[in-house]
Amino acid sequence: MTYLATARGQTRSSKALGTLIREAARAAGIEKSAHGLRKARAVALAEAGATTHQIAAWTGHVSLKEVEHYTRATQRRAAVVGIEQERNVANTSAQSEKHGEK
Template sequence: MGTAVSVVFRTRWPIGTSKRAAFELLHWTRFRIGDAVMIGPGHVDRAGVLIYTQSKVKQPAFVPWTARLPAYAEGYAGDREAMHDALAALNSRHMTFLATAAGAPRSEKGLGNMIRAAAAEAGIEKSAHGLRKTRGVALAEAGASAHQIMSWLGHQTLKEAEHYTRQASRRRAVMGEEQEQNVATPAAQVATFPKKP
């Protein structure tokens, strides 16, 4: 789901609803539904990184939970804050973040249906799977390397993550950003820059 779609979903489902909490968790982590129903506070290490071995590909994913955000992700601090607010509003002290009111983990099918129905009620024709791809694109466009994207999304191979960085590089090339990065600054100009205190 893109930015505009996220705004529509958030407008329809306010903080305090399980639909919003599920959306924000998936939006930030980009975990698959099957993994999202199993993660909880126990997966966050002492450094504030959420680490989880994905059930489908058996590869670990590393997501900055409370840890300082890397430079390429600083622009997404608001997304992380929205996730923490949405989860805190559930006031849940269960083993998994998206547990049912009774404290039981949700089923993969149940969570998928909930997100699909919530999106439809907000007038969005998207599923939870669409959330995963948008984070890879966003991170690449923000300057994340293929290795960094691979760690966050838990890809099995570097080739999968490079798909996002190649797209971002091509986009930057037509926007003039790449040319600006490749222009050397003349020595005379360097001398006129003010020194940092």
């Protein structure tokens, strides 16, 4: 199946398509490959709370197992950030009480 043809109407190879996307990204000031752009989108969707099915629909992944890689990493990061935020709130409250603040 041809997704994007060349200027002469010929089939573009997957490598050539990746090069085309990378060059367009660079022209837009983004230093990422086609894979890097896809990964960045998957991570952004996962961080925004998208389901694995929604991420797969956006990124074109066929297997949910591929998408779960991004959601697992995001969930681990969120768990750590949540713990750190709880600690910061507890520490701030304790310091305020120590200094007579409410």
